[in-house]
Amino acid sequence: MTHQHSSLFAQLAAILAEESRTPLYKRFAAAIKDAVRAGQLVHEEILPGEREFSQSLGISRITVRKAMDELEKEGVVFRSRGYGTQICSQFEYSLKEPKGLSQQAVLRGKKPDTVWINKSKIRCNAEIAEKLGLSNGSDVWQLKRIRYVDQQAVSVEESWVSTQLIADADDIGISLYDYFRERQILPVKSQSRVSARMPDEALQQQIALPANVPVLVIKQLALDAQGNPLEYSISYCRSDMYVFIAE
Amino acid sequence: MTHQHSSLFAQLAAILAEESRTPLYKRFAAAIKDAVRAGQLVHEEILPGEREFSQSLGISRITVRKAMDELEKEGVVFRSRGYGTQICSQFEYSLKEPKGLSQQAVLRGKKPDTVWINKSKIRCNAEIAEKLGLSNGSDVWQLKRIRYVDQQAVSVEESWVSTQLIADADDIGISLYDYFRERQILPVKSQSRVSARMPDEALQQQIALPANVPVLVIKQLALDAQGNPLEYSISYCRSDMYVFIAE
Numbered sequence: 001m002t003h004q005h006s007s008l009f010a011q012l013a014a015i016l017a018e019e020s021r022t023p024l025y026k027r028f029a030a031a032i033k034d035a036v037r038a039g040q041l042v043h044e045e046i047l048p049g050e051r052e053f054s055q056s057l058g059i060s061r062i063t064v065r066k067a068m069d070e071l072e073k074e075g076v077v078f079r080s081r082g083y084g085t086q087i088c089s090q091f092e093y094s095l096k097e098p099k100g101l102s103q104q105a106v107l108r109g110k111k112p113d114t115v116w117i118n119k120s121k122i123r124c125n126a127e128i129a130e131k132l133g134l135s136n137g138s139d140v141w142q143l144k145r146i147r148y149v150d151q152q153a154v155s156v157e158e159s160w161v162s163t164q165l166i167a168d169a170d171d172i173g174i175s176l177y178d179y180f181r182e183r184q185i186l187p188v189k190s191q192s193r194v195s196a197r198m199p200d201e202a203l204q205q206q207i208a209l210p211a212n213v214p215v216l217v218i219k220q221l222a223l224d225a226q227g228n229p230l231e232y233s234i235s236y237c238r239s240d241m242y243v244f245i246a247e
Numbered sequence: 248m249t250h251q252h253s254s255l256f257a258q259l260a261a262i263l264a265e266e267s268r269t270p271l272y273k274r275f276a277a278a279i280k281d282a283v284r285a286g287q288l289v290h291e292e293i294l295p296g297e298r299e300f301s302q303s304l305g306i307s308r309i310t311v312r313k314a315m316d317e318l319e320k321e322g323v324v325f326r327s328r329g330y331g332t333q334i335c336s337q338f339e340y341s342l343k344e345p346k347g348l349s350q351q352a353v354l355r356g357k358k359p360d361t362v363w364i365n366k367s368k369i370r371c372n373a374e375i376a377e378k379l380g381l382s383n384g385s386d387v388w389q390l391k392r393i394r395y396v397d398q399q400a401v402s403v404e405e406s407w408v409s410t411q412l413i414a415d416a417d418d419i420g421i422s423l424y425d426y427f428r429e430r431q432i433l434p435v436k437s438q439s440r441v442s443a444r445m446p447d448e449a450l451q452q453q454i455a456l457p458a459n460v461p462v463l464v465i466k467q468l469a470l471d472a473q474g475n476p477l478e479y480s481i482s483y484c485r486s487d488m489y490v491f492i493a494e
Contacts, residue, residue, distance in 0.1 A: 083373065090442070094494040095342075127327060191494040195337070196443035196461045196486035214443045214461030214486070239461070240445035246342040246493035247438040 005048055006037055007101055009056050016057060023075060025066040032067070036089050037152065043089040043240070047077065053126035091149055093237075095192045095220075095246045111150050112174065117206075118144035119169040128160045131221055131232040139163040143176065146206060153207035154241050159233035180230065187230050194218055194244055203236055214239045252295055255282055263304060270305060272313035279314070280323055283336050290336040290487075301366050322357075332463065338396055340484075342439045342467075342493045357396050359421065364453075365391035366416040373421065375407045378468055378479040387411040391451060400454035401488050406480035427477065434469040434477050441465055441491055450483055461486045 011202060015026060035041045047053075052069075054061045068085055071077040078088045084103045124132070124140040132140065144158045159176070166172070171177045180187060195217045200208050209215070218235040262278045263271060282288045295303075300311045315332055318324040325335045338357070371379070371387040379387065391405045406423070413419070413430060419426045427434060442464045446456050456462070465482040 080374065081375070092440075126330065130327065189494070192492070193339075194441050194463070194493065195489070195492040197465050198459065198461065212445060214445060216441070216443050242442070244441040244493075245439070246441065246491075247436070 008040060011035070011040075012053075013057055016059065019167070025063045025070065027074075028057075028059070028063065028067040029070045032071060033074075035081065036076060036087060037150070041089075042055050043087060045087045047085045047087065048084055049084060088113045089241065090243045091154065091241050091245050092245055095190065095194070095218075095244050113148040113151070114174045115146045115148070116143070116172075117146060118142060121163060121169075124160060128232060132160065132162055132229045134162060141166055141169045143172070148242075152241070153209075153247065155235050155237040156203060156206050157233055157235040159231050160230050165230065176231070185230060186224055189223045189227070190220050190222075192218055192220045192244075192246075196239065198237070207238065209238060216242055218244065255287060258282070259300075260304055263306065265403075266448050272310045272317065275304075275306070275310065276317045276323075279318055280321075283323060283334060287328060288334045288336075290334060292334045293330060294332045294334065296331060303470040313383075318413045327405065336488070338401065338488050339490050339492055342437065342465075342491050344360040344439070358398070360398070361421045362393045362395070363390070364393060365389060366419070371407060375479060377388075379407065379409055379476045381409060388413055388416045390416065390419070396488075399488070400456075402484040403450060403453050403481050404480055404482040409477050412477065423478065432477060433471055435472050436470045437467050437473070437489075438470075439465055439467045443486065446483070454485065456485060463489055465491065 012028065012031050015027060020027060020029075030219050032041070032047075041047075047068075048056075050061045050064045053059070053064045068077060068079075072079060072085075075088060077085050079085050117239075120141055120142050122142045123137045124134060126136050128134075128136060128140060131135045132138075134140070137175045140160045140162055142158070142160055144156070146153055147155045147157060161176075166179070177187065199213070199215045199219060200210070203209060203215065204211055216235075216239050218233075218237065220231075220233050220235070221229055222231045222233075223229055259275065259278050265274075267274060277293075279288070288294075294300075297308045297315075299313045300306070300310045314411055315326075316323060319332075320328060322335060322339070324332050326332050367389050368386055368405045369389045373382060373383050375381075375387060376383045376385060379385075381387070387407045387409055389405070389407055391403070393400055394402045394404060408423070413426070424434065443461050444464060446458070446460070446462045450456060450462065451458055463482075463484045463486050465480075465484065467478075467480050467482070468476055469478045469480075470476055
């Protein structure tokens with residue numbers, strides 16, 4: 001047993017010793033997830049093997065395997081040839097299809113949430129007008145929210161949508177894309193620009209981000225099948241929690 | 248005329264007063280490029296308008312317009328409704344087609360260069376083998392280089408290519424993709440993962456990067472039309488000089 005994992009083993013042993021009606025493998029999996037959330041296990045960290053877990057904790061290898069299968073399905077770990085089982089705490093976001101973060105999170109077994117911090121009707125400036133194909137000064141919704149995945153704040157997103165597409169912004173729930181889909185507005189293409197920078201103080205406070213963690217800045221235009229612009233957004237995403245995929 | 252631009256105007260006036268057979272608009276455009284390279288004009292900086300340039304420098308508005316058209320074509324400036332003409336010193340890199348940085352730089356009128364810091368034949372580990380579709384321990388070239396655009400170090404790139412595709416790595420010049428193309432090896436698709444992190448000390452030294460500028464980390468697999476993997480690469484790119492585009 002490596003020194004690195006000794007406090008993890010102690011913690012797991014304590015949790016598994018508790019009386020509970022929940023199956024052992026589920027409690028084991030939950031404890032691993034807690035350790036990831038607490039930053040005790042970090043992205044790409046290699047977990048001890050089945051045998052080591054089994055021997056140190058006095059549980060069967062089948063229990064360990066079932067827990068790892070569950071964690072793999074939920075995207076908390078991934079298995080790779082040669083490296084064994086590794087922690088995956090970064091959130092993979094596809095730039096290809098504008099599915100919306102909420103749906104992408106759900107597809108990976110994670111729980112998305114949104115806290116809206118602004119929904120207001122404004123007259124758009126030249127930049128937004130150009131992106132959305134509107135005339136300068138048209139009415140648009142300015143939507144700003146903090147996004148959460150499994151209760152952790154992961155990004156701040158500001159977006160602009162024509163008031164021709166949304167009558168009342170209060171009708172939008174957690175997911176803008178669910179709102180769109182219910183009205184047969186279908187974002188199917190996107191154009192994205194990805195850059196990175198250090199977070200300013202406002203952003204650090206909004207998502208409890210350490211000053212030394214850079215943010216990925218995603219400027220994205222979502223379009224429907226006919227190429228009509230639907231939404232222009234600028235997202236600031238924790239770089240320790242996001243990876244963007246393009247193909 | 249703003250104070251900010253007074254030394255720029257003085258410099259431009261001096262250059263335009265020189266005797267030369269090169270058309271005025273070309274010399275004007277070249278002088279703007281020099282100012283960008285010297286850091287005198289920075290990314291997204293808004294340039295004076297046509298009329299201001301024309302009046303201050305005693306040249307026609309048509310000359311100014313022709314210079315700006317040329318600069319726009321070369322990607323040195325971009326025009327946006329409402330903001331006027333802005334400097335673009337960030338390098339836009341498309342994730343869509345694996346053209347190679349050298350070709351993308353040339354297309355934008357910039358001069359790419361490469362300094363190889365490693366070309367060695369190694370037995371690949373499990374991760375590289377998996378990416379390149381080889382068996383574990385196969386011979387691959389490990390290629391490492393510093394990339395320059397207009398004489399500025401912009402990224403460090405490490406890549407792996409099967410020795411079945413490259414007999415002798417010393418035959419590769421500035422551009423690996425030129426080497427490929429000459430041999431009818433055609434990378435046409437790519438899969439990319441984009442993340443960001445702070446540079447470690449080795450990287451800071453290699454490309455003279457301030458410690459507070461994050462790097463974009465691009466892990467890219469380039470494939471041919473039949474889906475055969477050609478090259479797997481990991482690039483560390485200055486975030487103040489790169490934007491990645493996906494659509």
